[in-house]
Amino acid sequence: MTTAIRINRKSSRPTRRDRLIGEYEHDTCKTRGKLPEPTACRECGAVFRKGRWQWVKKPKCAHETLCPACHRIHDHYPGGYLTLRGPFQQEHRDEIVHLIENVEAREKAGHPLRRIILVNQQDDNVLITTTAMELARSIGDAVHRAYKGELCYQYTDEANILRVVWER
Numbered sequence: 001m002t003t004a005i006r007i008n009r010k011s012s013r014p015t016r017r018d019r020l021i022g023e024y025e026h027d028t029c030k031t032r033g034k035l036p037e038p039t040a041c042r043e044c045g046a047v048f049r050k051g052r053w054q055w056v057k058k059p060k061c062a063h064e065t066l067c068p069a070c071h072r073i074h075d076h077y078p079g080g081y082l083t084l085r086g087p088f089q090q091e092h093r094d095e096i097v098h099l100i101e102n103v104e105a106r107e108k109a110g111h112p113l114r115r116i117i118l119v120n121q122q123d124d125n126v127l128i129t130t131t132a133m134e135l136a137r138s139i140g141d142a143v144h145r146a147y148k149g150e151l152c153y154q155y156t157d158e159a160n161i162l163r164v165v166w167e168r
């Protein structure tokens with residue numbers, strides 16, 4: 001059994017960022033100090049408090065906005081991509097998708113901004129898009145741990161996007 005993890009990190013950081021990317025910078029801790037607290041997401045109900053998004057009861061006085069995860073879902077602008085390839089996932093697809101949903105539920109419970117946008121079956125492959133690159137990484141790691149195979153990460157620094165490919 002051979003497993004390989006290849007990391008291809010583009011380290012060059014562009015000096016100019018376009019507007020679209022700029023809109024998503026508030027995914028990070030940079031949100032701190034920009035949003036009034038408390039602020040609640042009108043879509044999912046997550047609450048921004050003490051500098052981070054949390055699943056807590058919406059305070060009566062909360063401001064309203066769209067949280068970064070709902071923003072990404074609306075615009076279909078994923079932060080992470082995970083592709084499942086190879087004959088193994090075709091034979092065990094239900095089982096693997098079940099594992100993926102469990103990983104999402106666990107991650108989302110502690111990190112409201114980590115969610116699956118879509119699980120898309122494309123011919124022989126499955127493409128999963130996520131609101132946060134951390135979730136694409138966690139799902140890739142979990143699938144790799146459970147089923148071995150080969151896992152690759154490709155991080156694009158300028159767009160802050162992680163692409164993960166798993167194949168068996």
Ligand SMILES: [Zn+2]
Nearest residue numbers: 041044067070
């Ligand atoms: Zn939301």
